[in-house]
Amino acid sequence: MASLGDMLFLLVAFAVLMVLVGKFAWGPVTKMMGERSDKINNDLDYAENARTEAQALAEKRQAELKNSQADAVKIVSTAKQNGEKQRQEIVDAAHAEVATLKSNAQQDIAQQKADALNSAKDDVAELSLAIATKIIGKELNADDQQALIDGYIKGLGDVNGTH
Amino acid sequence: MNESYPYVKLFGLTFNLTNDLAILITATLTFLLVFWLSRKPQLRPSGKQNILEWVIDFTNGIVKQQMPGPEGNRFGLLAFVLFLFIFINNQVGLFLQVDVGGKTWFRSPTADPVITMTLAMLVLVLSHYFGVVFKGFKGYLNGFISPVPFLLPINIIEEFTNFVTLSMRLYGNIFAGEVLVLLIRQFAFSGLGGPTSFIAGFVLEMVWQGFSVFIGSIQAYIFVTLAMVYTSHKVVSE
Numbered sequence: 001m002a003s004l005g006d007m008l009f010l011l012v013a014f015a016v017l018m019v020l021v022g023k024f025a026w027g028p029v030t031k032m033m034g035e036r037s038d039k040i041n042n043d044l045d046y047a048e049n050a051r052t053e054a055q056a057l058a059e060k061r062q063a064e065l066k067n068s069q070a071d072a073v074k075i076v077s078t079a080k081q082n083g084e085k086q087r088q089e090i091v092d093a094a095h096a097e098v099a100t101l102k103s104n105a106q107q108d109i110a111q112q113k114a115d116a117l118n119s120a121k122d123d124v125a126e127l128s129l130a131i132a133t134k135i136i137g138k139e140l141n142a143d144d145q146q147a148l149i150d151g152y153i154k155g156l157g158d159v160n161g162t163h
Numbered sequence: 164m165n166e167s168y169p170y171v172k173l174f175g176l177t178f179n180l181t182n183d184l185a186i187l188i189t190a191t192l193t194f195l196l197v198f199w200l201s202r203k204p205q206l207r208p209s210g211k212q213n214i215l216e217w218v219i220d221f222t223n224g225i226v227k228q229q230m231p232g233p234e235g236n237r238f239g240l241l242a243f244v245l246f247l248f249i250f251i252n253n254q255v256g257l258f259l260q261v262d263v264g265g266k267t268w269f270r271s272p273t274a275d276p277v278i279t280m281t282l283a284m285l286v287l288v289l290s291h292y293f294g295v296v297f298k299g300f301k302g303y304l305n306g307f308i309s310p311v312p313f314l315l316p317i318n319i320i321e322e323f324t325n326f327v328t329l330s331m332r333l334y335g336n337i338f339a340g341e342v343l344v345l346l347i348r349q350f351a352f353s354g355l356g357g358p359t360s361f362i363a364g365f366v367l368e369m370v371w372q373g374f375s376v377f378i379g380s381i382q383a384y385i386f387v388t389l390a391m392v393y394t395s396h397k398v399v400s401e
Contacts, residue, residue, distance in 0.1 A: 006179050028204045
């Protein structure tokens with residue numbers, strides 16, 4: 001009754017079925033399922049990386065923005081300082097020039113005054129000599145006269161309290 | 164289904180043609196179904212591929228529940244084919260039973276104890292074989308004297324009770340279901356109450372068939388689950 005043939009038949013049929021299902025259905029579909037889970041894993045990793053990268057970039061940008069603000073402040077203040085310095089220099093130079101000009105002018109004036117005084121002295125001496133010659137009709141030695149006149153004029157100046 | 168089957172003797176072996184025919188048909192059906200469902204698998208699954216992947220996830224879930232480690236990967240295909248094969252085996256006889264010339268030619272193969280015992284034997288032999296593969300021969304023998312050596316007789320008896328309960332549970336459920344299908348059919352055509360019995364029988368038959376689909380599914384699930392429980396006892400080292 002109990003049929004050994006049926007057992008063998010079932011075992012063979014089951015083995016063949018398992019091989020065929022494994023080859024034609026289980027294999028391709030589980031492979032595809034594995035690929036899918038791999039892809040999902042990769043995508044998640046990729047998204048995580050992209051997020052981290054974006055965050056790093058944002059932080060970097062923020063830091064650079066801060067840096068550039070500080071730079072701008074520094075540049076402006078440097079420019080201000082430079083301008084101030086330059087202005088000071090220009091003003092100082094102008095002051096110096098004015099002072100130089102003024103002193104030059106004073107020197108010129110003093111020189112001219114001295115020159116004029118000297119030439120006036122000479123003129124007065126010659127005039128006095130000419131007058132004296134004419135008056136006393138006697139030609140005096142010019143150099144002796146010069147010394148005499150200088151002494152006289154000096155005396156005049158002392159009386160006047162100037163010179 | 165009248166317990167009279169066509170037998171054929173070949174190479175000194177007896178073949179019950181009813182069983183063999185039904186096995187051949189269910190195996191072919193199983194393969195065609197799975198083959199059809201698995202055409203052109205895609206990364207983004209659609210339609211029939213979803214059905215197949217759901218079944219694969221389901222049977223993989225059964226395996227992983229018992230063997231969460233890497234051992235479980237070896238049994239995914241076995242659990243999948245076993246589940247689908249037994250499931251279809253359980254269902255075919257509900258809708259098609261052929262009696263010709265006083266002999267039964269077609270009914271569920273799992274309504275025959277020889278078939279269920281062969282399936283149980285297949286699973287248990289595989290579990291012993293993989294027990295040796297995964298734990299070594301010494302580890303496999305140690306399994307019989309664990310947790311304490313005096314349990315050796317009980318462990319040996321357990322191997323037989325596992326075999327008997329695994330096969331008889333499936334056989335009993337499916338056989339009883341098909342006997343009742345036949346009885347209700349006889350009641351419907353008995354002409355006891357005229358058309359009343361026919362209508363009552365028709366409704367009863369539908370209800371019972373629906374319930375048997377449920378039983379067949381549950382039994383396929385239980386068979387695969389227990390097969391994996393027994394295998395995990397042999398394979399997983401505590």
